[in-house]
Amino acid sequence: MEAVTAVQNRVYLFGGDQTDGNREMKNLLGGKGANLAEMSALGIPVPPGMTITTEVCKEYTDLGRDKVHKLLREEVETAVGQLEKTMGKSFGDPKNPLLLSVRSGARVSMPGMMDTVLNLGLNEEVLDGLIEKTKNERFSWDSYRRFIQMYSNVVLGLKPKTKEDLDPFEEVIEHLKEKRDITQDTDFSVQDLQDLVYDFKDIVLKRTGKEFPSDPWEQLWGSIWAVFDSWNGDRAVYYRKINDYPGDWGTAVNVQAMVFGNMSENSATGVCFTRDAASGEDRFNGEYLLNAQGEDVVAGVRTPLEITKNGSKRWAELAQISEEEREATYPSLEECMPDMYKELLDYQQQLEDHYRDMQDMEFTVQEGRLWILQTRNGKRTGAAMVKIAMDMKEQGIISDKEALLRMEPNKLEELLHPVFDTEALKESEVIAQGLPASPGAATGQIVFFADEANMFKNTILVRIETSPEDLEGMNRAKGILTARGGMTSHAAVVARGMGKCCVAGAGALKINYKDRTLTVDQKEFQEGDWISLNGYTGNVI
Structure with missing residues (x-):
């Protein structure tokens, strides 16, 4: 597909028959929008959509919502019309519904720091049409309950009342x-799922005094404003502060046609890396979930499976699971969807070759068809930074000068981080096993809440799963331990970016926030008790 010159001032299209941007336009389109346009031009299967530019975010901050709505409305409506034409569906049409996703996208990767809404455009009439069109009642109700939950959290602000609450x-x-x-x-x-939908709507009514919005256009504009608002949310501001990113960059908004990893057992979603983000080894790796949507993987709601067969075997060895049980219960994508795996393997190599750097990719398989949702230069540990740069230099991918320029001074500091004494490890008691999500060694006293990470001099933040709101506490803690999530979860990605030791997906842990206790094998640990994490093995000691 040929890229064409953009004619829109505030909205740029990608996918389908028209792609307005390219990888060089990340300051205007954000990293995600620029890379979606680039992949579209390369012929990689990307769900079509539009990017509302970072300049609009600045206008939103300066002029306010009402004025920006007037400036933006015609272009957004035109772009949605183009999207309807490309997909052969109509937004808000019960007979042939087009559903959308709304995602943020700053010029640099800020994983989890801003907001996302999926399955947008659903209401009871559209739900009936979706059921009729897909002949898949379970998928339709599952998408609706996901949408209500996500929209209510992101746009309506329905979050836990206290930090002890779920x-x-x-x-x-x-x-x-x-x-x-x-x-x-x-x-x-x-x-x-029907019961959940009705219960969720009841929560919205009781907490807001209003019915859950049913107008698809109200839903779309509400989601766009929520993404712009999230640029100045507490977690995004703090992330910019610790990484020294200017506040006037703004975020773009990417609106895309939905593709569904939760449509059936022949559908899936996942995150993958072209090289190992922890060690830097030149091996394709990642995680996926069958019959799920992307937020399930990155949010750590379910602990995912490995993409490659070799990765799955390594995981099973760590988890002390037999090969027979692994094959039956925890198969890799390579084993259960070999054609999709081969196609994904080809795309990851194409994208690494094109960008000449390790890529962090998100993908969805819908009923046997692969879609690439995102690619970006992947966050990595200090050790991985050095190895990837040196390997790529030796492989002739980058020059000596480029390899040197990829050495970030603050990342080099990580190479000096402490490790456990091997003799002391032999005498230690392993109380639980998780995934070695980010290397290093950490010893500290247990805290369960991010805002209490400085309660003791050395703390280990223990969570069921981390959320973007936990960022400040993750930064202050010596190490991070989660009961759910995998190597591509929010906790793992952010910890690696910070150079922080992290063990994720330690499924044997039972965490009670109200009692402030951690229980494993009938042994109870309380707030303030000492534990250690080995980020190289995933051991909790």
């Missing part, structure tokens, strides 16, 4: 799982 929607989900004696979201029946 997310109000997750609390309902967990209660229903206990009642039904199930452990995974994928085990919910259609009736369960």
Whole structure:
């Protein structure tokens, strides 16, 4: 596909028959928008959409919502019309509905710091049409409950009332799982999902005094404003502060046609790296979930499976799982979707060759068709930074000068971080096993809440899963331990970017925020108790 000169002032198209931008336009389109345009021009399968520029974010800050709506409305409506034409569907049409995703995209990668809304455009009439069109009642209700939960959290601001509380929607989900004696979201029946939708709507009505919005255009504009607002949210401001990014850059907004990893067991979603982000080894790796959406992987809601067969075997060895059990219960994408794996393997090599750097990619498989949702230069540890640069120099991909310029001084400091004495490790008691999400060694006293990470001189932040709101506490703690999530979860990606020791997905941990306790194998640890993390092995000591 040929890239064409942009005619829009504030909105740029990508995918389908028209791609307005390219990789050099990240200051205007944000990194995500620029790379989506670049991939579209390369012929890589990207769901079509539009990017609202970073300049609009600045206008939003300076002029306010009402004025920007007047400036932007015609271009957005025209772009949605173009998207409808490309997809052969109509936004808000119950008979042939087009659903959208809305994502942020600053010029630099800020993982999890700003907001995302998926499955946008659903209401009860559109839901009926989606069920009729797809003949898939479970998928349709699952998408609706996901949309209500995400929109309510991001746009309506319905979050836990206190730090000891669970997310109000997750609390309902967990209660229903206990009642039904199930452990995974994928085990919910259609009736369960219907019950969740009605319960979620009841939460919205009680907490806001208003019905959940049913107008698709109201939903779209609400999501766009929420992304712009998130640029100046506490977590994004703090992330910019610790990385010394200017506040006047602004974020772009990417609106895309939805593709669905939660449509069936022949659908999936995942995150992958062209090289190992922790060690720098030249091996393709990543994680995926069957019958899921992308937020399930990065948010750590479910602990995902490995993409490659070799990676799956390494994981099973760490988790002390037999090969027979691994093949039956925890298969790799390479094994359960070999054609999709081969296609993904080809695209990851094409993108690394094109960008001449390690890539962090997100993908979705919808009913046997692969879509690439994002690519960006991947966050990496200091050790990985050195190895990737030196390997790429030796492989003739980059020059000596480029290799030298890729050495970030603050990352080189990580090479001096402490490690455990090998003799002391032999005498230590391993209380739990997780994934070695970010290397290093950390010893500290347990805290359960990010805002209390400075309660003791040396702390280990222990969470069921981390969220972007935990950023400041993650930065202050010596190490991070989570019960859920994998190597591509928010905790893992942010910890590697910070050079912080992290063990993720230690599934044996039972964490009670209200009691401030951690229980494993009937042994209870309380706030202030000492534990250690080995980020090289995933051991909790």
